[in-house]
Amino acid sequence: MSATLPLSALPVDAAGLLQFSREVAEARAQGQPIVALESTIITHGMPFPQNVETARQVEADIRAAGAVPATIAVLDGRIRIGLDDVDLDRLGQATGVMKCSRADLAIAIATGRPGSTTVAATMMAAHLAGIAVFATGGIGGVHKGAETSFDVSADLDELSRTPVCVVCAGAKALLDIPKTLEVLETRGVPVVSYGVDEVPAFWSRTSGLPSPYRMDSAEDLARLIRARQIFGDHGGVLVANPVPTEAEIPQAEMAGFINAAIAEADRRGIRGKTVTPFVLALIFELTKGRSLVTNIALVRNNARLAAAIAVALTGS
Numbered sequence: 357m358s359a360t361l362p363l364s365a366l367p368v369d370a371a372g373l374l375q376f377s378r379e380v381a382e383a384r385a386q387g388q389p390i391v392a393l394e395s396t397i398i399t400h401g402m403p404f405p406q407n408v409e410t411a412r413q414v415e416a417d418i419r420a421a422g423a424v425p426a427t428i429a430v431l432d433g434r435i436r437i438g439l440d441d442v443d444l445d446r447l448g449q450a451t452g453v454m455k456c457s458r459a460d461l462a463i464a465i466a467t468g469r470p471g472s473t474t475v476a477a478t479m480m481a482a483h484l485a486g487i488a489v490f491a492t493g494g495i496g497g498v499h500k501g502a503e504t505s506f507d508v509s510a511d512l513d514e515l516s517r518t519p520v521c522v523v524c525a526g527a528k529a530l531l532d533i534p535k536t537l538e539v540l541e542t543r544g545v546p547v548v549s550y551g552v553d554e555v556p557a558f559w560s561r562t563s564g565l566p567s568p569y570r571m572d573s574a575e576d577l578a579r580l581i582r583a584r585q586i587f588g589d590h591g592g593v594l595v596a597n598p599v600p601t602e603a604e605i606p607q608a609e610m611a612g613f614i615n616a617a618i619a620e621a622d623r624r625g626i627r628g629k630t631v632t633p634f635v636l637a638l639i640f641e642l643t644k645g646r647s648l649v650t651n652i653a654l655v656r657n658n659a660r661l662a663a664a665i666a667v668a669l670t671g672s
Contacts, residue, residue: 377438421663497536
């Protein structure tokens with residue numbers, strides 16, 4: 357293990373855009389496997405202190421699996437690649453935090469506003485930082501009614517352009533999953549289910565939709581990522597990892613909660629970026645907190661798989 361870097365020596369890229377935590381900087385210097393993590397779950401997913409406790413647990417899961425976590429956020433006009441305990445607490449208690457997708461990341465940097473990163477923005481930052489694997493809960497996708505609203509997440513375009521492997525539990529189940537899969541196919545993004553033949557549906561292990569591909573080991577997934585990297589402009593890989601059986605809410609049960617929450621959002625005229633946070637918060641109420649318990653379980657499960665893939669990539 358190398359000597360600990362003083363804070364003043366933590367590297368910043370030439371343009372002053374990225375700043376690495378001490379732990380991530382040392383991991384990069386030593387060629388250790390690193391897993392990127394988004395930060396919207398901290399700022400928009402749950403209240404303090406549960407948000408920070410969960411973030412620390414997910415990071416601990418990655419370390420236990422042999423990799424180094426790099427939670428990504430915008431603080432003080434820089435993209436932070438890895439957050440220490442002080443920064444995690446600061447972000448977890450901050451107010452007015454921007455929810456940054458591709459369109460918002462530069463705004464947060466330029467204005468100095470704190471920003472948490474969605475799937476798209478985390479992929480952008482991870483790629484800039486040389487991190488090939490990213491663990492999240494669920495990706496954004498095509499919203500129900502998108503044929504009239506044109507509400508499609510930037511996550512899908514990001515997957516088509518940015519060469520990062522995203523490990524998730526599928527698209528968030530409040531979305532139109534069949535249309536999301538169609539867009540991913542059109543964009544040339546391989547969707548691989550881990551250990552199952554169906555595409556998982558976030559809180560539920562099954563969706564009724566056959567998976568385009570199935571792989572059963574981190575080593576197989578690492579080989580796929582290496583093969584994909586031969587084509588530099590071919591974008592990322594989406595790994596759909598089902599929630600653990602003991603933590604899932606079955607699809608038939610979950611559908612009622614989702615439909616009720618979406619109907620209420622429509623009734624209130626909620627649109628755009630505010631739809632998903634509103635629907636998730638209402639589903640939390642309708643399920644009496646079960647959805648959050650499941651969410652935490654699936655995020656931790658995805659982090660462990662992402663770490664195994666990163667370890668396999670480093671050794672390949």
